[in-house]
Amino acid sequence: MQVQPRPGRPEPDARLADGLAHVAEHNADADAIIICGDLTHTGDEASYRLLKSRLKDTNLPVHLMIGNHDNRAAFRSVFPEAPTDENGFVQQVIDMPDMRLILLDTLFGPPYDYPASHAGYLCDARLNWLDKQISGTGEKPCILFMHHPPHDTGFPAMDSIRLRNGKAFYDCILRHGTVRHLICGHVHRTISGSHRGLPFSIFKSTVGQMPLNFHSLDTSLENNEPAAYGLVLFQDQSILVHTEDYQISGL
Ligand SMILES: [Fe+2]
Incomplete structure (x- = not known):
């Protein structure tokens, strides 16, 4: 999301507005909306204010996460109510x-x-x-949401800017045995699989998408595939993950 669209690129504010309207019309029974970052392109306060104005009429609880295009201080200045951990990182727990x-x-x-x-x-x-939050659940299962995937996805450009310390992350979470799924953003493409036995889902963006190019080293590749969001359903003993290309949903 940004104040001015970049030349030749999809218009982020309009696409986000379409997505929020689609959720309100078709998935209003959701417990919450989680926006996994990036919240802006340049991390400036004007972009965060625009985002805030866009979200103000949303009826569902909205939880915001930050990514590499964000600026933590600017975000917190516009969203001072956003939960953080004791060190000021934009991290939180939501107990269902x-x-x-x-x-x-x-x-x-x-x-x-x-x-x-x-x-x-x-x-x-x-x-x-993170270790403390997982420990605090006892046997309760956890799902982790994070902007950067902690492992390779097959795109060399995006893999060069994934989570740097993925091994330490996996070592931390896997010893508990209660983490059931990872949800990530960053890559702008629907990807699923598992790493070290733990399943993950990566969702498309509400702006532009990553083309299926396994060779380019350009981290800014983007095409004009429709915008999308993901849905995560907890049902009986299942975690069901759907994606919705809401600009062509035909609903
Ligand atoms: Fe990103």
């Missing part, structure tokens, strides 16, 4: 009756020394916080 949702802050910066800091990172403070 049968599931704990843990939303992570994988933003590497500051310093925002792009392009290096487009990769994600979970410092020791964040990993310790």
Whole structure:
């Protein structure tokens, strides 16, 4: 999301508005909307204010996460009510009756020394916080939401800016045995699979999408495939993950 569309690129504000309207019309019984970052393109306060105005009429609870195109301080200045951990990272826990949702802050910066800091990172403070949140559930299963995938996805450009310390992340979470699924963004393409035995889902973007190009080293590749969002359903003992290309849904 940004104030001015980039030349030749999809218009982010209009596409987000369409997505929110689609959710309101067709999935109004959802418990919440989780926006997995990036919330802006340039991390400026004007973009966050635009986002805030866009979300103000949403009837569902909205939980915001930040990614590599965000600026933590600017975000918190516009969304001071957004939950953070004790160190000021934009991380929170949402407890459902049968599931704990843990939303992570994988933003590497500051310093925002792009392009290096487009990769994600979970410092020791964040990993310790995560460890505590998983420990606190007892046997309750957890789903983790994070902007950067913690493993390769087959796109060399995006893999170069995935979570830098994926091994430490997996070592931290897998020892508990209660994490059931990962949800990620960042890549702008529907991808699913598993890594070290843990299933993951990566959703498309509400703006442009990643073309199926396994060779390019360009991290800004984007095509004009329809915008999309994902739906995660907890049902009996299942976690069901759907995606909706809402601009062509025909509903
Ligand atoms: Fe990203």
